[in-house]
Amino acid sequence: EPEVTQTPSHQVTQMGQEVILRCVPISNHLYFYWYRQILGQKVEFLVSFYNNEISEKSEIFDDQFSVERPDGSNFTLKIRSTKLEDSAMYFCASRLSGGTDTQYFGPGTRLTVL
Amino acid sequence: KQEVTQIPAALSVPEGENLVLNCSFTDSAIYNLQWFRQDPGKGLTSLLLIQSSQREQTSGRLNASLDKSSGRSTLYIAASQPGDSATYLCAVKGLGSSGGYQKVTFGTGTKLQVIP
16 A cells, blocks of 8 residues: 655754655645654644745745645655754655545654753 | 533443444534544544545444534444554544634543453
């Protein structure tokens, strides 16, 4: 069964460094999402992406964040200058366009900012 | 601003019991509601999705209902098993600031433990 994959599974970085989290959505999906979950807290929506542009973003998704679909398979989340409070699990999700609206989630990347 | 609350926060039941998890949301202008399970340290697995025009969805031992006007959804699990132990999340898709229905708001979750 097709699945969403994410790399790396765990990323440790120093405060102020840039990180790129990578996701490979399910191949025929057209909508892509990033979420984060700070330890012990709710899953929070960051951004949705469709047709090579951001379709919606939350107040969390400020100028420090950017997303990109650099090729036909990858979907990336970049954090330009990481802060301690960016430490969280980051989940990527994808879904088909039209039809079922079910989102399929990847296993997540745990980001630790020191 | 949409707020999604789940009650109870934690639940422990003996194997075989039927149980109900609750989800409430403050803004009834939703596009759909989705139930997920999350296992420790893992991603989210979709269980059921209910469109705003639907009243319920069923999959195996799971049944989810939606009462949009009152801002409530329930997830019913029949004949619970130890393998059902996980955190259950509901997520509401609603209107975002861009004018489209792409913003998803998650609930606080219910941590379920099914005791053999």
